[in-house]
Structures are given as C-alpha cells and as structure tokens.
Amino acid sequence: MSGECKACGARLVSDTKTCPECGAAVAGKMKLLPLAAFMLIVILVIQSYMNKSEDEAGESSSTAPVSTAEQ
DSSP states (O other): OOETOOOTOOOOOOTSOOOOTTTBOOOOOHHHHHHHHHHHHHHHHHHHHHHHHHHHHHHHHHHHOOOTEEE
C-alpha cells in the first residue's frame, strides 16, 4: 500500500511511520474492531440508563394513593 504524504505530497512506501522527505508523521489506518466495541458499550450504557428511568417512573405511578377512608 503506497500513499502520499499529506504534508509535502511525497510518495510513501507501505508501513512507513514518517515521511522520508519532510519527516512528518504518517497516520496509520484506524482499526474497525475497537471502534465497534466502543460504540457497542456506549449503546448499552444509554439503553441501561433509559430502562432505569422507565422503571423508576413505573414504580412511582403504580402505587395507589391512600384515601382517608382506608386509614
């Protein structure tokens, strides 16, 4: 995989960490698996938070008020 330096436009050889012409750092490819795992964790946390809010709302509405005649 050859590419081009974003800083100076020089041609790069595969697996190069820095540009041989200008010395600029070359960004590597981003792996998909860590990003997918992070997004899954975020989705699960949000879903858990939303379910917790619904459970709390359901508990407070399910209790019937006590009338004065029952006391």
